[in-house]
Amino acid sequence: MSVQISAADVNKLRQQTGAGMMDCKKALTEAGGDFEAAVDYLRKKGAKVSASRSDRDAQEGAVIAKTTADGKEGVIIELNCETDFVAKNADFVAFAEDIASLAIEKKPASLEELLSLELNGISVSDRVLDETGKIGEKIAVSTYETLSAPKVIAYIHGNNRIGVLVGLSADGEGAEEAGKDVAMQIAAMNPASVDKDDVDEATVNRELEIAREQIRAEGKPEEMVDKIAQGKLNKFYKENTLLNQEFVKDSSKTVRQMLEHVQKGLSVTAFKRKMLGS
Numbered sequence: 001m002s003v004q005i006s007a008a009d010v011n012k013l014r015q016q017t018g019a020g021m022m023d024c025k026k027a028l029t030e031a032g033g034d035f036e037a038a039v040d041y042l043r044k045k046g047a048k049v050s051a052s053r054s055d056r057d058a059q060e061g062a063v064i065a066k067t068t069a070d071g072k073e074g075v076i077i078e079l080n081c082e083t084d085f086v087a088k089n090a091d092f093v094a095f096a097e098d099i100a101s102l103a104i105e106k107k108p109a110s111l112e113e114l115l116s117l118e119l120n121g122i123s124v125s126d127r128v129l130d131e132t133g134k135i136g137e138k139i140a141v142s143t144y145e146t147l148s149a150p151k152v153i154a155y156i157h158g159n160n161r162i163g164v165l166v167g168l169s170a171d172g173e174g175a176e177e178a179g180k181d182v183a184m185q186i187a188a189m190n191p192a193s194v195d196k197d198d199v200d201e202a203t204v205n206r207e208l209e210i211a212r213e214q215i216r217a218e219g220k221p222e223e224m225v226d227k228i229a230q231g232k233l234n235k236f237y238k239e240n241t242l243l244n245q246e247f248v249k250d251s252s253k254t255v256r257q258m259l260e261h262v263q264k265g266l267s268v269t270a271f272k273r274k275m276l277g278s
Contacts, residue, residue, distance in 0.1 A: 003033040017042050018091075019134050043126060046133025053082075053138040059277040060087040063143070064100040065154035065163035074152040074165040075103040076274045077114075078143035086137055093160060095131060099124060099141060111144040145272045153179030157187040161276045167269040174262040181249060181258070182242070186273050191242040194268050199241065207236050242268060 005028045013024040013035065019042050027045075031037035061080035067073065079096040086092055098119060108114040115125040122130075124141065132139045149167025153176065156163050164183040168175055185191075193199050211232035215225050238244050243256040250258065259266040 003029070005029055005033060009033070009035075013038055013042075017130065017134075019130075023133075042133060043122075043130055046129040046131070048133075049136060050129050050132040050138065053132070056082055056138045058082050058138040058140055058142075060084050061142075061276060062087055062093050062096040062160035063156065063163035063274050063276050064096045064160065065156050065165055065274075066097075066100045066104050067152050067154045067165075068104055071151055071153075071171065072148060073104075073107070074147045074154050074167075074272075075100055076143060076145040076154075076163045076165055076272055077103060077141060078163075078274055078276065080138075080140050080142050080277075081135070082137040086135055088159070092131075092135070095127070096160070103144065103146075107146075108144070111141065114144050115141060143274055145274060147270055147272050149269045151175050151179060153183050155180060155183035155187060157184070162187045163272075163274045165272040167271065168259075169265065169267045169269050170263060172263055175266065178259055178262045178266065181247075182255060182268060182271075185245065185248050185255060186242065186271055188248060189242075189245055190273065190275075191245060191271075192240040193242070194270065195241050195243045196237045199237070204233065207233055242271065 005025055009028055010021060010024045013028060014021055017024065017039060019027070023042060023045065027038040027041040030041050058080040060083055061078060063076065063078045065074065065076045077096065077100045079099060081087055081092065102117055102119055102124065103114055106117050108117060116123055119127050128139050128141060145165070147165040147167050151168040151171040153166045153168070154164070164186045166179050166183045166186065168179050192203070208229050211229035212225050215228050220228060243254065245255050247253045247255050247258045253261070256267070259268070
């Protein structure tokens with residue numbers, strides 16, 4: 001005997017799972033009206049959709065940066081999908097926000113641990129499968145970054161396409177606004193490191209070697225090569241290390257000088273920058 005599935009039951013399952021009306025009706029029919037079995041049916045459907053789209057590129061999505069209430073820790077997560085249309089959907093962005101909020105609350109040690117945490121009663125990884133089934137696109141959490149400092153600022157740029165965390169050496173008057181300015185600088189200028197000493201030796205050697213070859217190609221005397229190459233390296237530092245960059249809001253100052261003006265001794269301890277799909 002076939003089980004009668006009421007519109008109220010279908011709507012209840014839809015509210016619970018977010019799946020489409022027809023999918024919910026079919027799930028309840030297949031499950032003989034059993035809600036738990038119907039939820040499992042929908043999740044299996046999501047898993048099948050996910051598997052069938054495993055070879056697809058998921059380079060669109062949303063990058064979310066958040067901090068704890070005390071402003072001492074921050075997270076960046078990247079939730080990917082296949083199309084810009086889905087990436088701009090309010091429900092998709094809200095899902096990314098929920099994952100970031102869960103990371104802030106539970107402080108998982110890794111992406112794998114984040115995916116295993118429960119979100120609304122099921123694991124994040126299973127929620128991702130559910131969303132895959134509901135949306136019909138490959139969905140994946142590809143990035144989870146954390147940062148701790150006396151003051152952490154979060155900034156999201158360009159419709160969730162770039163997320164930035166900045167760690168400052170101190171809190172206090174002016175730190176919040178200065179941190180936002182630095183975060184915007186990082187989003188726009190994409191520095192390689194905080195300061196000169198943070199640039200790895202391989203990069204320094206590569207820049208020096210390129211500079212030497214350029215100088216020799218210009219016909220400069222060999223005894224001048226190293227001196228001019230050092231000058232080019234200093235230019236590299238100025239353009240590519242955060243504290244030595246010109247401050248975008250006032251090019252008469254470096255970022256270091258701007259921070260020092262806001263609060264004596266104020267500096268950047270670390271930063272994280274994540275661009276969608278990179």
